[in-house]
Amino acid sequence: MQTAREKLTRIAVKVNGKACNQPPQNKLAAVIERFFYRHQNKLVLVHAAMFCLFLGLILIPLLTPPPPESANIFSNFTLFAQFLLWGVWFPLVFASVLLTGRSWCGLFCPMGAASEWTTRIGMGFKIPGWLKWEGTPIFSFLVVTILGQTVDVRDQATAIAEVFGGMLILALLVGFFYGKQTKRAWCRHVCPIGLLLGMFSRLGIVQFSPKLPRAGGDQYTEKGMCPTMISINHKQESRHCIECFRCVNPAAKGGLFLRFRKLGEEIIHIRTNSPSMGEVWFIFLSTGIALGGFLWLILPSYQTFRQNMGEWFINHGWDGIGNSGPAWLMSVHPEWRQAYNWLDFITIIGFMLGSMLFTCSLLSICTLASSYLAGKLGADGTLKKRFIELGYQFAPVAMISIIIGLGDTLFTTLHASALKGALLMGSIFWSVYLGNRLLSKQGVQGTKRGLALIPGFLGSLLIGLAWWPAVVGINFSLLEQYRQHLIILS
Ligand code: SF4
Ligand code: SF4
Known part of the structure; x- marks a missing residue:
């Protein structure tokens, strides 16, 4: 048979x-x-x-x-x-x-x-x-x-x-x-x-x-x-x-x-499928920029940042910062009670880039620490080679981050906060699992892998925590306050 x-x-x-x-x-x-x-x-x-x-x-x-x-x-x-x-x-x-x-x-x-x-x-x-x-x-x-x-x-x-x-x-x-x-x-x-x-x-x-x-x-x-x-x-x-x-x-x-x-x-x-440093950077950068694009809408710290930047520009004579720019660069829709000005444009971009650089630095440090520890614990290859390979462990977290951030319309329609939470948790576990397997392929044996895994686990966990506001839901009252604020400014 x-x-x-x-x-x-x-x-x-x-x-x-x-x-x-x-x-x-x-x-x-x-x-x-x-x-x-x-x-x-x-x-x-x-x-x-x-x-x-x-x-x-x-x-x-x-x-x-x-x-x-x-x-x-x-x-x-x-x-x-x-x-x-x-x-x-x-x-x-x-x-x-x-x-x-x-x-x-x-x-x-x-x-x-x-x-x-x-x-x-x-x-x-x-x-x-x-x-x-x-x-x-x-x-x-x-x-x-x-x-x-x-x-x-x-x-x-x-x-x-x-x-x-x-x-x-x-x-x-x-x-x-x-x-x-x-x-x-x-x-x-x-x-x-x-x-x-x-x-x-x-x-x-x-x-x-x-x-x-x-x-x-x-x-x-x-x-x-x-x-x-x-x-x-x-x-x-x-x-x-x-x-x-x-x-x-x-x-x-x-x-x-x-x-x-x-x-x-x-x-x-x-290691046998064309690992690329550029792709690893992209995993880090895309996670950070997606996070920034979501968090500026809901975090009070963005409002504080915007307020401080606005005061700085006014104090330096940049009064035009309160004017709206061209509609192909920023949202200018008074009929929707939404008209971004140059201050919004600059601070949204600044906040997103800041989030991207912060996330990228955090994940780089975690990956570097894992790669260094792996080397000390018997892994093969150079530090750079190990860094590139271990950078891929964050791919599941990056993927779910982008799906949650850009697919919010679907989750909101389905009232599926629990699903978002489950996906995020699942992606963290998957990233840790991949980290473990990657370390195994590098030759780090048995329980030693647990130590080299810690930085990667912390990196995934921190990304998961940063996305938590997306899981529990957007604070729409804060968003509405922001929109009212824009109307007053314009
Ligand atoms: S993209 Fe290229 S490799 Fe892939 S199925 Fe088409 S021809 Fe084949
Ligand atoms: S999404 Fe469309 S345009 Fe972009 S790579 Fe795929 S096929 Fe090409």
């Missing part, structure tokens, strides 16, 4: 001509693979439909009157569109990465598909070095996150159109100028959403592995069929794979095959 393991569809693979122990593919993965291989040519219809939906969601609210106070998501299109974007799309896309990888990118995303369409008809310039720089998507993520706060992208239809419409135009332009044929320079090198999804896909269960893997680790190539410039036979890490299924053919000897793995497996084995 066949064992469960024998029922798995085996993939015959070789590394540089020699047989290798490639993990087997299970039946569900084989079925999914065949389905997408057969229906790949229909994806263009999905992308076209998503493109129309996307344009509708960001443009129709601009053409309709502002929703009255009594309106709800079922009676008003603008509120419905906002709910779809922030209450459904954002949290679900991010949460789905764990189970379906970057399926959003390859199967549904209208922005990536549109960028590829413009590449097909575009100039085909070589992708320049500054675009390929590892910091480019981090920079674009920070700019979009901060601009989203200052223009109030969660509540204002014009801000949604500006931020998402602006990203779409940039994606079209990058596609038009850079890359050849079916390449997606925007998706690989610039898209802030892709950067997040890519990082979190490392935690997920979906992996595309080569049937004929070559030694040497992940490599970048603009010559192959992959839209995100992955050298197919060298592929190991999952972060750049957008799951387009173009390199998948169940009947072929080469290409990639789909398989499922354990949650967090790629992070545990990060």
Whole structure:
């Protein structure tokens, strides 16, 4: 009788001509693979439909009157569109990465598909070095996150159109100028959403592995069929794979095959999956900026900071600080009793950047302490190598931070404070578990790992505590007081 393991569809693979122990593919993965291989040519219809939906969601609210106070998501299109974007799309896309990888990118995303369409008809310039720089998507993520706060992208239809419409135009332009044929320079090198999804896909269960893997680790190539410039036979890490299924053919000897793995497996084995210092910094920075973007709305310390800054500017003759700036830079909506001025603009950005630097420093110190202790307790590698590997332990906490911060609309609609608390607690435990496994891979034995784990545990715990106001709920009376304060100022 066949064992469960024998029922798995085996993939015959070789590394540089020699047989290798490639993990087997299970039946569900084989079925999914065949389905997408057969229906790949229909994806263009999905992308076209998503493109129309996307344009509708960001443009129709601009053409309709502002929703009255009594309106709800079922009676008003603008509120419905906002709910779809922030209450459904954002949290679900991010949460789905764990189970379906970057399926959003390859199967549904209208922005990536549109960028590829413009590449097909575009100039085909070589992708320049500054675009390929590892910091480019981090920079674009920070700019979009901060601009989203200052223009109030969660509540204002014009801000949604500006931020998402602006990203779409940039994606079209990058596609038009850079890359050849079916390449997606925007998706690989610039898209802030892709950067997040890519990082979190490392935690997920979906992996595309080569049937004929070559030694040497992940490599970048603009010559192959992959839209995100992955050298197919060298592929190991999952972060750049957008799951387009173009390199998948169940009947072929080469290409990639789909398989499922354990949650967090790629992070545990990060040393063989292209660990990157840039990605570790991004984990730290994105956690901090998301936290800052949430906390400025609710913390009295932000009000104190703003008050002190305002007095300082007035005392130095900067009276214009109380005026509103251009509406594309800051939220100026007197009809909604909300009009930010330059003081708000500066202090919101200052608070978010301060939170980012503080969080980044805290997590860096914790990771450095863990790496140092691990070295003293028998870990292999250099301090820098251990730092990069152990930095990945914070990926679960970072992911849940962003889901809680940006998906607040969904949690509020579902009255799911307990779920937020459970997710946050779960992410802390998961981070500690990953830290333990990473230390084990570094060679720290048995109970010694407990000592090297402490700094990482403290880092995760402090991030969890900082997010606690998000779990217990926003103090809306404080937010309303702030809005009243803005009206008085303006
Ligand atoms: S990387 Fe960005 S633009 Fe490209 S498919 Fe993913 S979300 Fe869409
Ligand atoms: S590796 Fe294959 S599935 Fe992944 S993005 Fe490249 S071509 Fe698509």
